[in-house]
Amino acid sequence: MRVAVITDSTAYIPDSYREEKNIHMVPLNVVIGNDSYQEEIDISTEEFYQKVREVEDFPKTSQPSIGLITEKLNELAKDYDQAIFITLSSGISGTFQSIVTAQSMVEGMEIFPFDSEISCMAQGFYVLEAADLAQNGEDAQTIMSRLHEIKESLRAYFMVDDLSHLHRGGRLNGAQALLGSMLQVKPILHFEDTKIVPYEKIRTKKKALKRIFELFEEDASTGVPIRATVIHANREAEAEEIKQELETRFDNVEISVSYFGPVIGTHLGEGSLGMGWYKKSGSAR
Ligand code: MYR
Incomplete structure (x- = not known):
């Protein structure tokens, strides 16, 4: 089984880890003034804290579009049989729900959405464990049960x-x-x-x-x-x-x-x- 591990940008896993561990990422968006950015792609964290000081309005955020999510999943479906998508908490963003919706729009790859019920590197912990297990050849069902075990502690x-x-x-x-x-x-x-x-x-x-x-x-x-x-x-x-x-x-x-x-x-x-x-x-x- 070839298992893809995907997360959203709010796990804030540095590029070097994403590359080394073969972790795929879909970004959320931040709007500052009149400009919209995909975080971790068109704006770094340093640039963000600098820019928000320069504009009067508070920034705003939005979840990734269904279009972007299905595009990413369809691309991965060419190389993988299963995918685990680990998102930030469903109680603070609609991202998890969008992955659930996108499940039926992708063919040829079984998708397992996982609601981390948290965000940032605490979400990243799940992602890093999932990536290690996927690299060791485990299937998605085994990886999902380890993720649920992590949730307990x-x-x-x-x-x-x-x-x-x-x-x-x-x-x-x-x-x-x-x-x-x-x-x-x-x-x-x-x-x-x-x-x-x-x-x-x-x-x-x-x-x-x-x-x-x-x-x-x-x-x-x-x-x-x-x-x-x-x-x-x-x-x-x-x-x-x-x-x-x-x-x-x-x-x-x-x-x-x-x-x-x-x-x-x-x-x-x-x-x-x-x-x-x-x-x-x-x-x-
Ligand atoms: C969206 O627009 O869909 C994203 C909304 C993100 C809300 C973030 C709320 C704060 C989360 C704190 C996480 C702390 C983790 C240790």
């Missing part, structure tokens, strides 16, 4: 500098809990049933970060092998510092620094920070 928490971006884009659920104090709090956010909700209401960034480390420690201190990522919106130095600190504390953790790119950065705003991780034990590798 995957956790991700994040915080934003300014809640108004999420609120404006309509991607913050359960915001009533924060009303009246929107600008004063730095809540820890996470995903529940595919949607973003506050996890804990905390007043300062320092305390919020400390709490995220505590949550991480609950899993890391068990000693099982963990793959983790620190995700930042244009705060690379800070993210590197966190990575180094965690690396010195836990030798069972493999940790990377990753980023909130243009589409996710539009909804979170510059300065956001997050962490994602999962237990590697049980890995098919």
Whole structure:
């Protein structure tokens, strides 16, 4: 069985990995001022954070068109028998639903849509595992069951500098809990049933970060092998510092620094920070 692994751009898997691991990608779009860009193709993350400072209007995002998705899948159908399409959470974007719709429009390749129920490198974890398994010759059914197994231990928490971006884009659920104090709090956010909700209401960034480390420690201190990522919106130095600190504390953790790119950065705003991780034990590798 030849299995293609495809994801959308919001997994933010660097080009070099995509090439090395044969990962295919369909981009989401970001509109800044009058210009529309396919992220990770016509605009880099650095350019995005620079450009948004230069225009008055807030950027907007959109999912890939059905046309683009079916074009990509039809192209892959020439070389593959099965395809696993790993998307950002269905509760924050219509991308997953579009893949489900596109399934019936592609012939000659069996398509398995997978809703990561998260985004960014936490979504990327699924993609990287799927790509390794596909390269080892596993079929799509085996890979899908490993992805469901990963979901059981995957956790991700994040915080934003300014809640108004999420609120404006309509991607913050359960915001009533924060009303009246929107600008004063730095809540820890996470995903529940595919949607973003506050996890804990905390007043300062320092305390919020400390709490995220505590949550991480609950899993890391068990000693099982963990793959983790620190995700930042244009705060690379800070993210590197966190990575180094965690690396010195836990030798069972493999940790990377990753980023909130243009589409996710539009909804979170510059300065956001997050962490994602999962237990590697049980890995098919
Ligand atoms: C679209 O226009 O379809 C894309 C909408 C993307 C909404 C993004 C909301 C923030 C997601 C935060 C992910 C944090 C992962 C750790």
